[in-house]
Amino acid sequence: MNQDRSLIGWLAVPAVAYLVFVYALPLLWLLARSITGPEGISFALFRDFFADPFSWRVIGNTMRIAGLVTLVCLLVGYPVAFALARAKGVVQVILLAAIILPLSVGVVVKAFAWQVVLRRDGVVSQFLVGIGVWSEPQRLLFTETGLVIGAANVFLPFMILPIYSVVKLIDPRLMEAGATLGVGPFRRLFRILLPLTLPGVVSGIAFVFSLAVSMFVIPSLLIGDRFQTLATLTGRSFLLMRNEALGSVTATVLLVLAVMIVLLSSLLARRAGRFS
Amino acid sequence: MSEAFLEVRNASKSFGTATVLDGVALEVAQGEFVSLLGPSGCGKTTLLRIIAGLTTAESGAVILDGQDITTRPPHKRDVGVVFQNYALFPHLSVAENIGFGLRGRVARNESASIVTRFLELVRMNDFADRSVRALSGGQQQRVAVARALAVAPKLLLLDEPFSALDRKLRETMQMELKRLLRELGTTAIFVTHDQDEALVMSDRIAVMNQGRIEQLDSPQALYDRPATPFALQFVGLSTRIFGEVTSVEADGTIAVTTVHGILRTQGRFARGSPVLLGIRPERISFGTREGCNNIAPRLADIVFQGARVQAHFASTEDEPILLETSARLPTDIAPNAVLPISWAPEDTLVFPRTADS
Numbered sequence: 001m002n003q004d005r006s007l008i009g010w011l012a013v014p015a016v017a018y019l020v021f022v023y024a025l026p027l028l029w030l031l032a033r034s035i036t037g038p039e040g041i042s043f044a045l046f047r048d049f050f051a052d053p054f055s056w057r058v059i060g061n062t063m064r065i066a067g068l069v070t071l072v073c074l075l076v077g078y079p080v081a082f083a084l085a086r087a088k089g090v091v092q093v094i095l096l097a098a099i100i101l102p103l104s105v106g107v108v109v110k111a112f113a114w115q116v117v118l119r120r121d122g123v124v125s126q127f128l129v130g131i132g133v134w135s136e137p138q139r140l141l142f143t144e145t146g147l148v149i150g151a152a153n154v155f156l157p158f159m160i161l162p163i164y165s166v167v168k169l170i171d172p173r174l175m176e177a178g179a180t181l182g183v184g185p186f187r188r189l190f191r192i193l194l195p196l197t198l199p200g201v202v203s204g205i206a207f208v209f210s211l212a213v214s215m216f217v218i219p220s221l222l223i224g225d226r227f228q229t230l231a232t233l234t235g236r237s238f239l240l241m242r243n244e245a246l247g248s249v250t251a252t253v254l255l256v257l258a259v260m261i262v263l264l265s266s267l268l269a270r271r272a273g274r275f276s
Numbered sequence: 277m278s279e280a281f282l283e284v285r286n287a288s289k290s291f292g293t294a295t296v297l298d299g300v301a302l303e304v305a306q307g308e309f310v311s312l313l314g315p316s317g318c319g320k321t322t323l324l325r326i327i328a329g330l331t332t333a334e335s336g337a338v339i340l341d342g343q344d345i346t347t348r349p350p351h352k353r354d355v356g357v358v359f360q361n362y363a364l365f366p367h368l369s370v371a372e373n374i375g376f377g378l379r380g381r382v383a384r385n386e387s388a389s390i391v392t393r394f395l396e397l398v399r400m401n402d403f404a405d406r407s408v409r410a411l412s413g414g415q416q417q418r419v420a421v422a423r424a425l426a427v428a429p430k431l432l433l434l435d436e437p438f439s440a441l442d443r444k445l446r447e448t449m450q451m452e453l454k455r456l457l458r459e460l461g462t463t464a465i466f467v468t469h470d471q472d473e474a475l476v477m478s479d480r481i482a483v484m485n486q487g488r489i490e491q492l493d494s495p496q497a498l499y500d501r502p503a504t505p506f507a508l509q510f511v512g513l514s515t516r517i518f519g520e521v522t523s524v525e526a527d528g529t530i531a532v533t534t535v536h537g538i539l540r541t542q543g544r545f546a547r548g549s550p551v552l553l554g555i556r557p558e559r560i561s562f563g564t565r566e567g568c569n570n571i572a573p574r575l576a577d578i579v580f581q582g583a584r585v586q587a588h589f590a591s592t593e594d595e596p597i598l599l600e601t602s603a604r605l606p607t608d609i610a611p612n613a614v615l616p617i618s619w620a621p622e623d624t625l626v627f628p629r630t631a632d633s
Contacts (some may be wrong), residue, residue, distance in 0.1 A: 161626075171363060173363040174363050176330050176357070176363070176366060177364075177365075179330070179349070179351045179421075180330075180351070180353075180424070181351075181423065181427055182352075182354070182377050185349075185351075196366070196367055
């Protein structure tokens with residue numbers, strides 16, 4: 001038994017070796033680069049970075065956009081996950097396909113598609129003018145709203161699927177039981193469904209937030225260079241400005257923020273799932 | 277029963293083309309324990325769900341304690357339900373499950389004392405802070421009953437709550453539930469397909485078949501005087517013999533010609549009517565008796581059941597003739613012996629023979 005287990009451990013070796021060489025080592029190099037000054041270890045780069053108000057604006061942009069994208073995905077995705085879990089037969093297959101198939105379309109393609117949709121003469125603008133919400137056509141492209149809409153669309157499946165997998169396991173009779181105990185529909189939602197779906201919600205948030213906080217292609221195409229996030233700034237530092245020092249600092253800050261969010265959410269999930 | 281506490285009027289429900297309930301009427305008095313007994317698919321669970329408001333009937337009305345609750349949502353009905361799979365909240369402890377319906381309805385300290393009281397009533401005090409997932413079937417069942425009763429519903433509905441328990445535990449739980457409901461004076465409707473369970477627990481039993489109530493009676497009346505061939509067959513064991521009325525006498529005695537000869541009983545049937553005779557196995561005894569229905573079939577099998585012995589006799593009809601006695605049989609009975617047996621005419625139940633009997 002023991003021997004079997006140690007043998008099974010060896011199966012992970014190729015993957016681990018691959019990750020060490022292409023991920024862990026470069027990451028270490030990046031981290032090392034960010035704390036290396038002319039005379040050995042120094043945090044001067046971080047000090048300079050955090051002393052610059054522009055950096056804080058970039059951090060703010062990053063967190064705000066990621067937060068909004070996560071919120072939109074949660075609000076849109078939560079009911080969808082229920083519909084998906086409670087749907088039967090062909091309807092469920094179609095819904096699942098509708099959620100999973102778009103994942104096979106590249107992000108660049110989707111971002112370009114959103115460029116077309118969000119233009120001044122795009123579908124959204126025409127529709128909103130048509131129903132009288134807007135008095136004249138406006139451009140959503142190159143605005144934060146446009147970025148949030150586009151990014152939420154790309155990341156939505158990563159919110160729906162974890163919630164769906166939790167909802168699927170919830171006995172529909174629990175809500176009926178709540179009702180027969182004299183508890184109204186609104187309270188049932190908060191006292192039965194939300195607590196039971198919380199683990200799915202938290203992992204959905206962790207997925208979408210960590211994707212949204214580090215997205216590079218979508219903001220590049222939907223909002224442009226005037227709006228910088230930690231990810232786009234990192235990209236620019238390395239690719240355009242050839243400033244490896246700045247790039248490694250922004251990359252490290254981004255990494256720390258993303259890891260913190262993920263750890264925090266899994267901690268919350270463990271707390272919420274007291275008995276699960 | 278002058279005043280009905282719960283009244284179901286003419287409830288009908290169909291799913292697609294299948295009629296599940298076909299104009300069911302039911303009246304239950306306050307404090308009464310009524311079982312809905314029938315095979316699966318007879319509509320008993322649907323009737324329960326309609327009373328609870330979890331399913332909407334196509335027609336009919338539900339009146340509880342003088343109020344028409346037909347269109348009221350389940351959370352405003354004061355009708356508790358114990359579900360077949362218990363439906364306990366997996367994210368809450370035993371005490372939190374029991375207190376679920378109390379939150380926001382009574383003060384916090386009052387809620388705590390009610391929870392403690394019900395934990396004691398169902399003997400789960402030692403498990404108050406445990407997860408309900410860690411409980412055995414019997415314990416979960418107790419929690420489910422306590423949770424439903426803690427909000428003091430006017431009516432408690434139980435949907436086959438014992439079906440997942442093994443026989444011994446089931447018998448204990450039946451007695452416990454009966455005691456608990458009597459202590460609290462709760463009116464209850466109990467769905468089961470287990471006739472023994474229904475006979476043991478109920479004040480009255482509604483035998484359901486194909487979306488209708490065939491008979492609503494006390495357990496004893498149901499057993500002694502089943503109203504329909506279905507009730508005869510579904511509750512208790514019986515021997516069924518088909519025949520035709522060949523003579524009707526002035527005192528109401530009818531003679532029925534069967535494959536076992538002429539059998540006599542009491543009934544109001546015209547000459548020539550096809551009938552079904554039913555005899556309970558403990559009413560038949562060995563030997564020939566004057567004034568009784570006497571036949572001499574061939575013994576097929578003897579089944580020893582401890583307190584009782586069952587003798588199966590071969591019959592030309594599909595089903596064997598059953599005799600049950602608490603006496604010990606002589607050990608030297610030959611396996612294929614032809615033995616005289618008899619039963620009184622008044623113990624011979626008679627039904628009009630219908631297409632489905």
